[in-house]
Amino acid sequence: MTPFGRTLCAMITPFTPAGALDLDGAQRLADHLVTRGCDGLVLSGTTGESPTTTDAEKSALITAVREAIGTRATIVAGVGTPDTAHTAELARAAEQAGADGLLVVAPYYNCPPQDAIEAHFLEIATATGLPLALYDIPARTGSRIEPETLLRLAEHPRIMAVKDCSYDFLSAQKLMSRTDLAYYAGCDEHILALYAVGGAGCVSTVAGVAPDLVRAVLDAFDAGETARATRLQHRVTPLIEAMMANGLPGTVTAKALLADLGLPAGPVRPPLRPAGSRTTEELRRTYDLVTA
Template identity: 55%
Template sequence: MTHDHPDTPARAVSRPFGRVLTAMVTPFTVDGELDLDGAARLANHLVDEQGNDALVVNGTTGESPTTSDAEKERLIRVVTEAVGDRAKVVAGVGTNDTRHTVELAVAAEKAGAHGLLVVTPYYNKPPQSGLLRHFTAVADATGLPVMLYDIPHRAGVPIAAETMVRLAEHARIVAVKDAKGDLTATSWVTSRTDLAFYSGEDSLTLPALAVGTVGVVGTSTHFTGALTKQMIEAYDAGDNATALAVHRRLLPVYTGIFRAQGVILVKAALEAVGLPAGPVRPPLVDATDDEITQLRADFAAADLKLPE
């Protein structure tokens, strides 16, 4: 549903996937195979200990470029069986091929996913009319709610605000993971649609709330989920001082996790705290000793401990 004018009175806030979602890494065994037991254990930790309302599986942080379609389906089934009664499971299904994306969406629905994350088709840089067709085709393919993923610095093309407004007219397109880093564009769309915007950049979670977002799809939330939820709830309650204090505390973690490709350092940190992670798959490479030392310092600066 869209609004005709930007000065329409504020709507009731909708959070179709809660406040805090983590783009979960995909645990592998030491020889690089899918670690399904580890995935279930990690999912339980993220929901029960870190307060996540939903988990995104098979996203880029889950190394989706290097997992097979069959592995993706097995991962959805295992994570849904582990936490599906306590949290929603959102399946990343986006590719730069509409037919393949539809196939993954249908498979995700059959595997038990509660929602779909659909990234902008990358590298082939379709025009806005192509994006409109692509996202509509995926939303038409299942009965699941869809979260668009707008990340132009990786995809090569943004989802224009006008395209977002048109996509919002689809009953099953309900949310956006917003990694555009353009709060003006975010504000423009949130003022004109009922799309639930989730920050796709951890460090922008708090400022984005001020222009109408409802939560975050995070990476550092593997370790900061509970604190991030506290920050969002404080902002919602009008306690801006507490929200700002938590934001400032977490700044070193936001910086630290993204000194390298996020999944690399998340996996290193998970290994350090004894949670399932395993190696990354090529072409990614595991964190160096120097990177892990720096990450420990970043965590310590946020009063979080990363064991030696």
């Protein structure tokens, strides 16, 4: 089951040089990503700098991207906050702006117990008519969505997917075998591995700069060309490492590389800081080698 598509990009949020929301740039980037192979876009996620964009900017971004891509790809809106009431407000606004689904991260910072996390997700699931993908990323939130909690949440008809950044591959396989939850690899190094055991696809930051290459991994597997899929995953691995494992957030590296490629990006918002020139040069060298 792939309720939101298969090759989803965790899209950056373009800003103008002055730091304002760049809706024209967002439309051009979204069109580029969909044309190059993404069948879903995740807006206002971690890579989209959701902590530093306003509620109005989030809604405007959805509306603009919807206008640019039409029905060629799904739009999944990140609406997660540590505040259940605020998250529900963002969910309703995303639905009104034209989103197809919601990405809801576990409440962060306040570290609620599992019964409170479950209640939070259930309230968001009833706030709109949109399907939900739950975002399990304990390294950032400080809270795991425990497997037993996910088993119960899977019974809700609008809780349909998980973006998995738990690094618990065993639990992911067990939950896929016991539920109808669609599992999306949220860590680019796990794209092929999770897909091979029944995953629905990926929510990829690297797809923001190399969408066709990320999609090719899944296309090859679907075609039964498993050895080729492995080669392609290995081929993209240096870019995954350069973007996601060099000590900088993926937002920073993605924006640096997109700008160097002449695509809409703009600066990051504080407290994030831009990549330096040496880092950008190294990113571009790796990109050129991987995509040659």
